[in-house]
Amino acid sequence: MRLSTGRWVSGDDFFDRATELRLLESLVRDRNHVLLSGQRRMGKTSIVRELGRRLENDGWIFLFADVEGADCPEDLVATIAEAAHPIRSISGRVAAAMQRFFAENVEEISAHEFRLKIRAGLSAGSWQHYGAQLFRECADDKPVLLAVDELPIFLKRLHRDDGNARRVDDLLSWMRGVVETLGERAPVLITSGSIGLEPFVQRLGLPDRINYLYSFRLGPWPAETCESCFNRLAERYELQIDDGVALAVYERLGVGIPHLVQSFFARLRDFAGFRGRNRLTVDDVHEVYQTAFLGPAGQSDIVHYDTRLQDALEDEGYTLAMEILAEAATQDVFSPDARRRLERQYAEKIEDVRGCVSDVLDVLVHDGYLQPDAGGYRFPLHPLKDWWAGRFRDHHVPLRDRRTDHDAGEP
Numbered sequence: 001m002r003l004s005t006g007r008w009v010s011g012d013d014f015f016d017r018a019t020e021l022r023l024l025e026s027l028v029r030d031r032n033h034v035l036l037s038g039q040r041r042m043g044k045t046s047i048v049r050e051l052g053r054r055l056e057n058d059g060w061i062f063l064f065a066d067v068e069g070a071d072c073p074e075d076l077v078a079t080i081a082e083a084a085h086p087i088r089s090i091s092g093r094v095a096a097a098m099q100r101f102f103a104e105n106v107e108e109i110s111a112h113e114f115r116l117k118i119r120a121g122l123s124a125g126s127w128q129h130y131g132a133q134l135f136r137e138c139a140d141d142k143p144v145l146l147a148v149d150e151l152p153i154f155l156k157r158l159h160r161d162d163g164n165a166r167r168v169d170d171l172l173s174w175m176r177g178v179v180e181t182l183g184e185r186a187p188v189l190i191t192s193g194s195i196g197l198e199p200f201v202q203r204l205g206l207p208d209r210i211n212y213l214y215s216f217r218l219g220p221w222p223a224e225t226c227e228s229c230f231n232r233l234a235e236r237y238e239l240q241i242d243d244g245v246a247l248a249v250y251e252r253l254g255v256g257i258p259h260l261v262q263s264f265f266a267r268l269r270d271f272a273g274f275r276g277r278n279r280l281t282v283d284d285v286h287e288v289y290q291t292a293f294l295g296p297a298g299q300s301d302i303v304h305y306d307t308r309l310q311d312a313l314e315d316e317g318y319t320l321a322m323e324i325l326a327e328a329a330t331q332d333v334f335s336p337d338a339r340r341r342l343e344r345q346y347a348e349k350i351e352d353v354r355g356c357v358s359d360v361l362d363v364l365v366h367d368g369y370l371q372p373d374a375g376g377y378r379f380p381l382h383p384l385k386d387w388w389a390g391r392f393r394d395h396h397v398p399l400r401d402r403r404t405d406h407d408a409g410e411p
């Protein structure tokens, strides 16, 4: 197993997930369409790729389309076409069905050019027709698994463009219709993404558009899996580790996110390497956590928690989220009292502030920023809490210490 701190992993670099793979595989073999959700960097893309790889070895066709960059349904259809390009039987049929888009032989163009040609031929009025045709041509003698990764980001973008639910509805209704019409001949669909699709369609009043998808949540690794993965990496890179090092790594993280286990290992390995050592102690873990993990070099692991929030929330929601997270990071908890004070402070600026706070908390919990407990909401992921606390320590006035106009009017 090689160290990996960036892209998805599969094959020998893919560690464990035995239970989840078994469950997903049996769902897919039984022709269930799946909605795979889970926090960022939990390993969603990796598990889908690994499942696809295993099914390919068993005679399936696996198509993988990442639609994070799509701006409109035409892009989504073209991205799926690009994924299908290497499968000659399918791309040949697609090209025959969409003959008018191609002057040349599809075998002579790259997947990227294939995508561009199809994209150029599609319009707001025709993507549904050609998209349905594409799905139909995907049906093959072999069973087909079609992964559509980062679908929720794409849908959010569609929604943001004009602020109403119609385009999201059109897309989801179309997809559902195509899959249902094709029945057994439809490719098995796995859609995945870290932004919660369910809360999003719920808010838009469209929950039934995705209820044909079986919802599967990918959770963190338990402590033992984190420790075994860490030990496996240490073995592979010939680093000796003291008793308790792997557990200390898990405990510093607080949540077993595979990417962070790998990233922590990478930093510890650098730390030892710079000192010409090949042994790690528990103290090293604490030192590296403070210096490398929370320092400038560690930003890349954490900063996306902020940027992704901007994608997930509208302006007002984002402001509230920042307040809530700053409070939970610097005060250890976002308490019910703090919540009341926040709602009061923003009552005049935000219409239906209570509903808005409640929606924001749903997103923050769903995406793993906060966890509810008896005393309020807290960060389960320690580096995220420490990072947020570092960012706001000097700028956040605790909610209980703020005077609002409302307070001023009270005796």
Ligand SMILES: Nc1ncnc2c1ncn2[C@@H]1O[C@H](COP(=O)(O)OP(=O)(O)O)[C@@H](O)[C@H]1O
Pocket (backbone or CB within 6 Å): 004, 005, 006, 007, 008, 009, 013, 014, 015, 016, 017, 038, 039, 040, 041, 042, 043, 044, 045, 046, 047, 258, 259, 260, 262
């Ligand atoms: N099963 C796994 N085994 C080893 N590393 C993993 C595994 N799953 C995820 N990772 C680590 O997490 C990183 C992100 O994985 P990825 O599949 O891209 O997550 P997601 O799609 O959920 O954001 C990988 O680069 C790798 O370091």
Ligand SMILES: [Mg+2]
Pocket (backbone or CB within 6 Å): 044, 045, 046, 149
């Ligand atoms: Mg991914």
